[in-house]
Amino acid sequence: MEETKKILNRNWKEFLLDYALYFILGLMIIGVVIADHSFLSLNNMLKILAQASTRGILALGVAGMIVLAGTDLSAGRILGCGAAVSASLLQSVTYASRMYPNILEPINMLIPLMLSIFVCTFFCIINGFGVAKLHMHAFIISLGTQLIAYGVLCLYIDSQKGGAQPIASLDSRYIDFVNGKIGGVFPYLIIYAAICAAIMWVVWNKTTLGKNMFAIGGNKEAAAVSGVNVEKNIMGVYIVAGILYGIASFLEAGRVQSVTTATGLNYDLDAISGCVIGGVSFSGGVGTIPGILIGVVILQVINYSLYYLGVNAYLQYIIKGLIIILAVAIDVRKYIAKK
Amino acid sequence: MAETYLLEMNDIEKQFPGVKALDHAKLKLRAGTVHALMGENGAGKSTLMKCLFGIYKADVGQVIIDGKETNFTGPKNALDNGVAMVHQELNQVLKRSVMENIWLGRFPKKYGLIDHRLMYNKTKEVFDELDIPVDPRTIIGKLSVSQRQMVEIAKAVSYNAKILVLDEPTSSLTQEEVEHLFVIINKLRNRGVAMVYISHKMEEILRISNEVTIMRDGQWIATEKAADLTTDKIIKLMVGRDLTHRFPPKTNVPGDVVLDVQNLTGKYMPSCKDVSFQLKKGEILGVAGLVGSRRTELLETIFGIAHHESGKIIKDGKVVNNKDSRTAIKNGFAMLTEERRATGIFGGMSITFNSVIANIEKYKKMLFLSNGKMNSDTKWVIDSMRVKTPSYRTAIRSLSGGNQQKVILGRWLLTKPDILLLDEPTRGIDVGAKYEIYQLIINLANEGKSVIVVSSEMPELLGICDRIMVMSNGRLSGILNIEDATQEEIMRLAAQYI
Numbered sequence: 001m002e003e004t005k006k007i008l009n010r011n012w013k014e015f016l017l018d019y020a021l022y023f024i025l026g027l028m029i030i031g032v033v034i035a036d037h038s039f040l041s042l043n044n045m046l047k048i049l050a051q052a053s054t055r056g057i058l059a060l061g062v063a064g065m066i067v068l069a070g071t072d073l074s075a076g077r078i079l080g081c082g083a084a085v086s087a088s089l090l091q092s093v094t095y096a097s098r099m100y101p102n103i104l105e106p107i108n109m110l111i112p113l114m115l116s117i118f119v120c121t122f123f124c125i126i127n128g129f130g131v132a133k134l135h136m137h138a139f140i141i142s143l144g145t146q147l148i149a150y151g152v153l154c155l156y157i158d159s160q161k162g163g164a165q166p167i168a169s170l171d172s173r174y175i176d177f178v179n180g181k182i183g184g185v186f187p188y189l190i191i192y193a194a195i196c197a198a199i200m201w202v203v204w205n206k207t208t209l210g211k212n213m214f215a216i217g218g219n220k221e222a223a224a225v226s227g228v229n230v231e232k233n234i235m236g237v238y239i240v241a242g243i244l245y246g247i248a249s250f251l252e253a254g255r256v257q258s259v260t261t262a263t264g265l266n267y268d269l270d271a272i273s274g275c276v277i278g279g280v281s282f283s284g285g286v287g288t289i290p291g292i293l294i295g296v297v298i299l300q301v302i303n304y305s306l307y308y309l310g311v312n313a314y315l316q317y318i319i320k321g322l323i324i325i326l327a328v329a330i331d332v333r334k335y336i337a338k339k
Numbered sequence: 340m341a342e343t344y345l346l347e348m349n350d351i352e353k354q355f356p357g358v359k360a361l362d363h364a365k366l367k368l369r370a371g372t373v374h375a376l377m378g379e380n381g382a383g384k385s386t387l388m389k390c391l392f393g394i395y396k397a398d399v400g401q402v403i404i405d406g407k408e409t410n411f412t413g414p415k416n417a418l419d420n421g422v423a424m425v426h427q428e429l430n431q432v433l434k435r436s437v438m439e440n441i442w443l444g445r446f447p448k449k450y451g452l453i454d455h456r457l458m459y460n461k462t463k464e465v466f467d468e469l470d471i472p473v474d475p476r477t478i479i480g481k482l483s484v485s486q487r488q489m490v491e492i493a494k495a496v497s498y499n500a501k502i503l504v505l506d507e508p509t510s511s512l513t514q515e516e517v518e519h520l521f522v523i524i525n526k527l528r529n530r531g532v533a534m535v536y537i538s539h540k541m542e543e544i545l546r547i548s549n550e551v552t553i554m555r556d557g558q559w560i561a562t563e564k565a566a567d568l569t570t571d572k573i574i575k576l577m578v579g580r581d582l583t584h585r586f587p588p589k590t591n592v593p594g595d596v597v598l599d600v601q602n603l604t605g606k607y608m609p610s611c612k613d614v615s616f617q618l619k620k621g622e623i624l625g626v627a628g629l630v631g632s633r634r635t636e637l638l639e640t641i642f643g644i645a646h647h648e649s650g651k652i653i654k655d656g657k658v659v660n661n662k663d664s665r666t667a668i669k670n671g672f673a674m675l676t677e678e679r680r681a682t683g684i685f686g687g688m689s690i691t692f693n694s695v696i697a698n699i700e701k702y703k704k705m706l707f708l709s710n711g712k713m714n715s716d717t718k719w720v721i722d723s724m725r726v727k728t729p730s731y732r733t734a735i736r737s738l739s740g741g742n743q744q745k746v747i748l749g750r751w752l753l754t755k756p757d758i759l760l761l762d763e764p765t766r767g768i769d770v771g772a773k774y775e776i777y778q779l780i781i782n783l784a785n786e787g788k789s790v791i792v793v794s795s796e797m798p799e800l801l802g803i804c805d806r807i808m809v810m811s812n813g814r815l816s817g818i819l820n821i822e823d824a825t826q827e828e829i830m831r832l833a834a835q836y837i
Contacts, residue, residue: 206452211435215443218432225430227415227444285434
């Protein structure tokens, strides 16, 4: 009797601790709604979701690396490079100081999309090679790639005839394709993100690559003994991430309609935070696509509500930092072996 | 007599630096039989199995399967050829489902996507056949050890394994679970599968196996029909060896009681349960037991690395509360851990660093550390422990195992402990260095320090201890005075609560 009580007591506490993050975030959102009822309007919600879309696609890519018990610090800068490529090729042909004055007719949008995907995948392959073949820690290799990608982005933007200026004045087709809304209400962006998420759900749950990714992240030794080609599958995960980064960069350029050297800054950290809040464990082998989506949306809701409430911008950083620490602290304590 | 064997391992030899792990070892296995492989810890059972699976390459000897000489390149290669092993430490992806673990590396597919229904059905088929009551979709980490083990056996069956090695399969199972395992083993035997059954448990072996091979010191000793053997006979074959001159003369004389451990129980099971004993000044107390008998956990609980749920530790008449290792060190305890490389040495650091690290507070002079004091203490460690090293600054990992162990022992002596907890102090050390470690332990006892030695090598305990306490499944099953202690008696006690 006494024993059961003790165990129940312990379980109750554990439950509270394990889900503390969601309780706190829930309370925060309730607080925002009480402070301002208009926060809950349909328009506001769709706006938040649209904003979360490109970050969400990026997070879907980063999540794979976290499941592999790694991470990716370079995602944001890689996205910056991809965005610069898309934007520069899709500047309005009537804009005098466009980057490629030789483009006189609007080009097929598929071309810049493919080129962005190509550029992003190239950087991801460097990361993947470092992790799979050179056995570097993902943190270190992606730290290096981050700097390289940033350098490339700056050189590219600087190479414009008029010197370093934002790549803007984009083709209206492109802007419509990204920022359009069904019936003027429902943003296309949400649909693009949903399609990516659905495909990624299939990849994670229905393909050998997905299953092997979880096995490698959960127990590399067991995976290798079972005949999984560890290197090949790690490379596969990175290539899939590259494709997602490419799509996200294409959409992000169209969304903000101006690409500068700052594009993509800290996006990787947002993506990682979203994954962690959504239950992708840094110890590897754990994570779900719906979880990641929820994490990204929650993070965007917090961003937006802090902004909405007019919280000091510097204070916003502090609050976001605390949330990330809390998320990881809770995640880690689930896996501590008790002695 | 022309007999056909499914597996023949002939005259296997394997040399490691300083040790001959296998010396003309052999094993002959018939289809549709269970063949027990027995021997003390370190007798070479696992090494022999590793040679079978290609994890180690034998220096000499041949492996013949179905009449053909075979050289597997690794466990996966062996598995593909119908040779599987269920390890004592199960290597599974704990966070994934049962069926994913079984089909990992060869998922059934339809239109390029994984066919979950087919995977489920195939798993279910194997489970039904073997009578394993587990839902293939369960997350494997949620299963009990016995269920996880059965999943591993089912995995081997799904590969159509014809040779299956079971390494201590019952070490963490309850009696009922053991019965269930035996039902499965019998089913496999009837299907013609040949099984190697590695275990220490005499009764089980006599019950389940057809033949028994006994190894000692890397050598083949005997292969007999199980029906012709008794527990006594097996023990004699396992331990019969000469003990003279392997140990220094015992000169220490135990005095009054210094440590009184009462009803110590760990907080997070599996751990020690309700353990009570006393330790005298200048005494060497051995702790014997099988793998999984929670000897390490007992030491960890005393030393405060592991939490205790209940029980008391009384030192010099006062209750001490070792809530963590720092407090324990202050209270005069020291602990040499079992995994020297993982939790003992700081491999890349110098002898000096490794000597003073547990005592670092003592070298503070104002804000900084005093080099002179640290160097003189390091000199003391090297001299008194007779460490063979080119210099103080040598990285400890470049020393031999025995010399590393001496440095760590010296490290702990610098903290001026009264009670030393030594967990497998001679593991992975060659015979000559072992003698030196034994001598050091006896010298410490002579100086009035009390020592608790956990060891899996029974002769070692019999050679240096004053008393031997035997643990079985987390509990204390008996304390023997050295005059009354025999390997047979220790073995009997070690199996008491299993």
